[in-house]
Amino acid sequence: MNLNNQQERQNQIIQLLKEKKYVTTYELVQFLHFSESTIKRDLINLEKDGLIRRTRGGAIIIDNNKIDIPYLMKLTNINNDKVKQHLGSICEQLIQDDMVLFIDSSSTCLHLINILSKFKGLKIITNGLVTASVISEYIDADVIIIGGKIVKKRWTINGSSAIFNIEKYHADLAFISCRGYSIDNGATETTEGEAYIKQAFRRQAKEVVLVFDETKYNKNFMYQSLSNKDIDYVVTNTRFAQDEIEALNYYGIKTIIS
Numbered sequence: 001m002n003l004n005n006q007q008e009r010q011n012q013i014i015q016l017l018k019e020k021k022y023v024t025t026y027e028l029v030q031f032l033h034f035s036e037s038t039i040k041r042d043l044i045n046l047e048k049d050g051l052i053r054r055t056r057g058g059a060i061i062i063d064n065n066k067i068d069i070p071y072l073m074k075l076t077n078i079n080n081d082k083v084k085q086h087l088g089s090i091c092e093q094l095i096q097d098d099m100v101l102f103i104d105s106s107s108t109c110l111h112l113i114n115i116l117s118k119f120k121g122l123k124i125i126t127n128g129l130v131t132a133s134v135i136s137e138y139i140d141a142d143v144i145i146i147g148g149k150i151v152k153k154r155w156t157i158n159g160s161s162a163i164f165n166i167e168k169y170h171a172d173l174a175f176i177s178c179r180g181y182s183i184d185n186g187a188t189e190t191t192e193g194e195a196y197i198k199q200a201f202r203r204q205a206k207e208v209v210l211v212f213d214e215t216k217y218n219k220n221f222m223y224q225s226l227s228n229k230d231i232d233y234v235v236t237n238t239r240f241a242q243d244e245i246e247a248l249n250y251y252g253i254k255t256i257i258s
Contacts, residue, residue: 006042009032009034009038009042010042010045010046012031012032013028013032013039013042013043013046013052013059014046014051014052014061016028016031017052017059017060017061018061021060021061022055022058022059022060022061023058023059024057024058025039025040025043025057025058025059026057027058028043028058043059046059047059050062081107081111083213083237083258084107084108084111084213085111085114086237086258087108087111087211087212087213087235087236087237087258088108088109088111088112088113088114088115088211089111089114089115090235090256090258091112091115091175091209091211091235092115092118093256094173094209094233095115095116095119095122095173096119097119097120097121097122098120098121098122099119099121099122099123099171099172099173100122100123100124100125100169100170100171100172101122101123101124101125101171101172101173101174101175102125102126102166102169102171102173102174102175102176102201102204102205103124103125103126103128103131103135103174103175104126104127104128104131104174104175104176104177104197104198104201105126105127105128105129105130105131105154105155105156105157106128106176106177106178107177108177108211108212108213109128109131109175109176109177109211110128110130110131110134112175113131113134113135113138113139116135116139116141117138117139117140119141120140121141122139122141122142123141123142123144124139124141124142124143124144125144125145125146125166125169125171126143126144126145126146127145127146127148127156127157127158127162127166127197128145128155128156128157129145129150129155129156129157130155132145144169145157146162146165146166146197147161147162147165148160148161148162148163148165149161149162149193151191151193151194156194156197157197158193158194158196158197159193162197162200163196163197163200166197166200166201166204167200167203167204169204170204170205170206171201171204171205171206172205172206172207173205173206173207173208173209174201174202174204174205174207174208174209175209175211176198176201176202176208176209176210176211176225176226177210177211177212178198178210178212178216178225178226179216179219179221180216180217180218180219180220180221181210181212181216181217181218181219181234182217182218182219182220183228183244183247183248184220185220185224186224186225186226186227186228186230186231187210187212187224187225187226187231188219188220188221188222188223188224188225189221189222189223189224189225190221190222190223191223192222192223194223194225195223195224195225198225198226199225199226199230202226202230207232207233208226208230208231208232208233209232209233209234209235210226210231210233210234210235211235211236212234212235212236212238213236213237213238214236214237214238214239217236217238228247228248228251228253229251229252231251231253232252232253232254233253233254233255233256234248234253234254234255234256235256235258236255236256236257236258237257237258238257239257240255240257
């Protein structure tokens with residue numbers, strides 16, 4: 001089995017379902033140029049992951065907004081995500097040599113790697129398996145990975161052991177992303193474990209930088225990870241209305257708009 005082909009194929013199925021909400025097996029066969037049996041196996045696997053629901057003759061997306069795509073699917077197109085690359089690049093102005101940084105396991109914060117090589121003496125603490133691996137491979141920095149439970153298909157570590165581990169460290173900055181952000185509810189997540197990890201980063205960091213693109217703005221999910229009072233900087237390409245800017249200023253949040 002060619003794992004790369006399988007991941008790319010399932011990624012395309014998800015993207016098509018997010019656009020159309022429902023597709024037939026026949027449409028997927030014609031679109032992807034694979035056999036019906038291969039497509040059906042993909043649909044079975046995606047349903048087991050909680051991403052889709054199979055129907056007679058096809059599949060539907062479970063929730064176009066709340067779907068949490070497996071991490072390796074996100075990495076398939078990471079080099080083509082120009083928006084996140086740019087958000088990562090403008091975070092450069094906040095970093096200095098010899099800083100201690102928390103970096104979460106999100107694909108958004110993974111784009112910081114392109115700028116970290118410009119600094120000397122960094123110490124980086126992360127709960128992301130891929131993040132730790134890539135930084136240690138390409139960046140001259142001390143890397144610490146948080147110990148704890150690996151979340152299936154998310155390449156992230158959380159749980160009580162991870163939170164206890166985070167509390168041993170103190171950082172100058174925490175770079176954190178989110179599943180959704182709104183003025184009313186702050187930053188939110190789909191899972192309790194991920195929210196708790198980001199709260200722990202907040203407690204142990206002097207300042208927090210929340211990084212998100214405009215697709216996450218005004219989206220709210222079940223678990224709050226950061227309230228507005230927890231956030232020092234917002235880095236985004238979102239164009240806020242004047243009243244929203246005033247609300248951010250009220251909470252003392254400095255905005256850096258790309």
